[in-house]
Amino acid sequence: MFVRICRSSCNAWTNATSTKQAGSLSPPNAHCSVILTLSLQACSARTHKSLVRSFASTTSQSKRQEAEAEEKRQVSPRLGPSAPRSSYPSSAEARQKRDSDREFLISVLESSATKRDARGYLQTFGSSAALTSAGQKKPSTIGILGVPASVAGRPAFVQGTEKEISVKRNEAPHVAVVKLRAPQAWDDVLLEGVAKTLTRLRDLGLLSVIVLDCDDIKPNQASSWHETVTEQTDRLLRAIGQHGFPAAEVIDSGIWKSTENPQIPSSVPSNPLYVGFGKAFTTPLANGHILVVPPRAYSDASLQYSKADANDIVIALTTFFAGLQFGQQSSDYRELAEKVSDGQSFRKALVDRVIVIDPLGGIPSHRQGHGTQVFINLEDEFKNIQDALYEKTQPTSAGTKDAGVSARATVHLENLRLAKSTLALLPSNASVVMTSPAEAANINVSRRNQLEAKPDGFAGEVKTRTWRNPLIHNLLTDRPIYSSSLPIGRIKPTHQDEEIALSRMPTTTLAKRGLPVTIFPDPRVNRWQPPQPGVPRLRLTDTCIDLPRLVHLINDSFGRKLNVEHYLDRVKDSLAGIIIAGEYEGGAILTWETPFGLDEETAYREGRLVPYLDKFAVLRKSQGAGGVADIVFNAMVRDAFPDGVCWRSRKDNPVNKWYFERSRGVLKLPESNWTMFWTTPEAVSNDQMMRDYEDVCRNIAPSWADTTKPAD
Secondary structure, three states: OHHHHHHHHHHHHHHHHHOOOOOOOOOOOHHHHHHHHHHOOOOOHHHHHHHHHHHHHHHHHHHHHHHHHHHHHHHOOOOOOOOOOOOOOOHHHHHHHHHHHHHHHHHHHOOOOOHHHHHHHHHHHOOHHHHHHHOOOOOOOOOOOOOOHHHHOOOOOOOOOOOOOOOOOOOOOEEEEEEEEOHHHEOHHHHHHHHHHHHHHHHOOOEEEEEEEOOOOOOOOOOOHHHHHHHHHHHHHHHHHOOOOOOOEEOOOOEEEOOOOOOOOOOOOOOOEEEOOOHHHHHHHHOOOOEEEOOEEEEOOOOOEEEOOHHHHHHHHHHHHOOOOOOOOOHHHHHHHHHHHOOOOOOOOEEEEEEEEOOOOOOEOOOOOOOEOOEEEHHHHHHHHHHHHHHHOOOOOOOOOOHHHHHHHHHHHHHHHHHHHHHOOOOOOOEEEEEOHHHHOOOEOOHHHHHHOOOOOEOOEOOOOOOOOHHHHHHHHOOOOOOOOOOHHHOOOOOOOHHHHHHOOOOOEEEEOOOOEEEEOOOOOOOOOOOOOOOOOOOOOOOOOOHHHHHHHHHHHHOOOEOHHHHHHHHOOOEEEEEEEOOOOEEEEEEEEOOOOOOHHHHHHOOOOEEEEEEEEEOHHHOOOOOHHHHHHHHHHHHHOOOOOEEEEEOOOOOHHHHHHHOOEEEEOOOOOEEEEEOOOOOOOOHHHHHHHHHHHHHOOOOEOOOOOOOO
16 A cells, blocks of 8 residues: 555656746755655555565556657647647656656665665755654654665664764755766766766755866877867756756856965865855855866966866865865955854855766775775775775886776876865765766666777666666765675676676775774784783783773673673683774674683694684664774774684674675574674584584673673
8 A cells, every 4th residue: 555655646746747847946855855754654675675666667657658648649630730839848858757757766765775874864965844754753664765674685783772863954055076087988878877867966955066077188189178178068068957957057267276375274185276256156056056167277376267187176176165265365264253153154065975987987996806995994994095006006026017007096096085185174974986987877888888989988888777876875875885894705796707797896986084993903913813822912901992981882882781890801811802993983802712621722732712703892873874883894804803703693683684794604503592603714614613613602601791681
């Protein structure tokens, strides 16, 4: 029944909107707020899947019916050539509008956002009505997008009940600063697909300020740089104009180049460019326009326009919108002081995303065979990734240099540094999404078409969608398409040719400022090895560990109090190390356990000490968002215990789905309430190892103050 109601309601909505006159404009994200509000109310997980199929089948059925109606209209004797044209859209235009709306609703439903994701989106981008509706608690129901993690396929590390979070709404527009690199190499299908996605982001409440990057001009190209910029600007305007009102606006006079060193805070990157005419951006944004910024700047010395670096323009816009541009006008400081004294925000806009759409896609992984970096925690990974990319730009030991590899690495390096610079200016919840035009447009790019395209071109071929749109998915969930802690074998398509398998993987990278990761002892100095009996080892009471904060992290994550004295006594001689994310927002305690019936010296001599994950904890406020659990888990399996680790969890623990996807094996231990997981590749083929793992997981004594509850 609910499916039929939603289906008829959404069909009525698309039919109604398609008959609006061209000049009318509905609230940009009203219809998405309705869908996401429904998701927090009365719909089961099975209904979610049925609703997606319902919209998809309705689309194909509607196309057939409207094609027949159009054919009848054309042959009708009542509508001859001289018949007056209605001021309303034609049947073909209305059909295109309805098809587009249905496709958009399907893409929203397919995002598999959890209930927490939907609430977070509504609190940031939703209308007041939607927020009020979303705030109504209905504990016995699950929404369209709020499907259980086990069904949605997007399990989140969440323990216990969720807490309502109130977010103060800000009237400043939500903005994405978007860089399009080498649009002259895109064919019309790709460009129109990207334009359509950007207008969909506007429908979801996120306005785009698009910066063109046309630097990749070949020496044999006939047109000059200025002609190319003008041509690509016009192409983009036409493409955006095909997908809704209001149309895009070109901002050709807003970026200025200074000959003086501007007065800027030390945290702001030095940049010769700045926004010289702010209202050229803020006024059209207030009216819902998408903005297009050509890569040129007005010099306050020569009073002429000249070529400007697109990355510098992106940084200048981010600085301006964040309210951190000072020193260009003497009134800036007075304006800021007045706003602060009145309790107003000094931001010109809220930059929620910086988007880089590059033919090369996201940042490649430095691990062989892993394709593209899914998620980058800049606080912890920036230097290693930067060094790996920089190495590819340098000649080899033999003095040779692959020009193609070097050029691609240089582009990736610039995009990585752009992400680092912009996120330094923005709040911690902002992010940078780097993707390819094909994925941004939700279009498959076949290898054959790439080879047959014009030189250095990228041809698009429309096919059935095989992955979610990464930009829409990220806006709704604030997460990448798939988790960064998933084993590569669960993501990579199976194919005999490794290159083909990698080419079929998504090439989108999500970067966040993230959290620093601290590991004691540091495995980069000395790899973790089973400790020799009698040798001094790390203790949780050592000064390098903040024990009170660690205990608070465990208590908050598990929702129960730890028996600290009992726990310290239990792990004092078995502690392998500890992983801390941020300011104790997440962490893991790992030990070397001795199988039952063996003494430590015998277990060490026979190589039978078991690497064990004793505690895995994330603060409630950080669960399900920000990737804290992924960050800690990756540090464990890549740095601390790369050869494998085992752990246990209650059989009814809701996190087991999350654990299962990241393990190499799972076993429900008979006659106990425990499920055992492991990441050790050879565990299944080693009977002794499996017996030791099971023995440890069965016999470790819990250390909770409340012994009446089931052990965790």
